Amino acid sequence: MKKVEIYTDGACSGNPGKGGWGAVLVYGGKEKELSGAEKDTTNNRMELTAVIEALDALKQPCNVVLTTDSKYVCDAINKGWVYSWKKNGWKKSDKKPALNVDLWEKLLPLLEKHNVEFVWVKGHNGHPYNERCDTLAVSEYKNL
Numbered sequence: 543m544k545k546v547e548i549y550t551d552g553a554c555s556g557n558p559g560k561g562g563w564g565a566v567l568v569y570g571g572k573e574k575e576l577s578g579a580e581k582d583t584t585n586n587r588m589e590l591t592a593v594i595e596a597l598d599a600l601k602q603p604c605n606v607v608l609t610t611d612s613k614y615v616c617d618a619i620n621k622g623w624v625y626s627w628k629k630n631g632w633k634k635s636d637k638k639p640a641l642n643v644d645l646w647e648k649l650l651p652l653l654e655k656h657n658v659e660f661v662w663v664k665g666h667n668g669h670p671y672n673e674r675c676d677t678l679a680v681s682e683y684k685n686l
Contacts, residue, residue, distance in 0.1 A: 543602075543603055543604050543605045543657065544569060544602070544604045544605070545569075545604065545605045545606075545607075546567060546568065546569045546600065546604045546605070546606050546607075547567070547568040547569070547606075547607050547608075547609070548565060548566070548567050548568075548593075548596045548597070548606055548607070548608045548609070549565065549566045549568075549608075549609045549610070549671035549672060549674070549675050550563070550564070550565045550589070550592035550593050550596055550608065550609075550610045550612075550675055551563070551564050551565075551589070551592060551610065551611060551612075551665070551672060551675035551676045551678075551679050552564075552585055552586070552587070552588025552589035552590070552591065552592050552612065552679055553585065553588060553676060553679035553680045553683060554583065554584060554585040554588060554683070555683055555684075557584050557585050558582055558583060558584050559582070559583070560579065560580070560581055560582075560583075560683040560684075560686050561579060561580050561583035561584065561585065561587065561588040561679075561683050562577065562578065562579040562580075562588060562678070562679035562680060562681065562682030562683035562684075563577060563578055563579070563588040563589070563591045563592035563595065563678075563679050563682070564576070564577040564592060564674070564675035564676065564677070564678025564679040564682070565577070565592045565593075565595060565596035565599075565675060565678075566671050566674055566675055566678075567596055567599060567600075568671075574599070575674075575678060576592075576595055576596060576599060576678075577678040577679065577681070577682045578591070578595065578682055579679075579682035579683045579685070579686050580683075581686055586612070586614050586615075586641065586642060587642055587645060588679065589610065589612035589614060589615050590612075590614075590615060590642055590645040590646070590649065591645065592610075592675070592679070593608065593610065593615055593649060594645060594648050594649050594652065596608070597649070597652040597653075597655075597656055597658070598652060600656060603655050603656055603657075604656050604657070605656070605657045606656050606657065606658045606659065607658075607659050607661060608658055608659065608660050608661065609661045609662075609663050609669075609671065609672070610660065610661075610662065610663070611662065611663055611664060611665030611666075611669075611672055612662075613662060615660065616660045616661075616662040618646075619653070619658075619660050620660055624640075624646055624649075624650070627640040627643075627646070628646070628650070632646075
């Protein structure tokens, strides 16, 4: 399988409010940028959307190292929370409903298709690709 590096970020003006997402896919020395926006959303929804759109853009199963500044996304996957939420009828351990179920249901099949390693990076800390994704996301919602 091809090895692809993906970098993602989401941003929101207000939470909820106008939001944008950005992603950069790196393969074979080439980069592809993706981005989009929604008028009424949350930061976590934009973080998830960036991941979904980036993975969905891959035309065949790949080995992916996905770097994000979203603890929400990283922890939900790496700590297995999302799988427990699904198993428990989309309820969290405190019995409250899990949020963003529609997006998690889009992401889970993509995680079955691709071999994805999620890596967390501190946001707004000078990581070039994280900063680029943030710029894409902010630009998108500012253009709404």
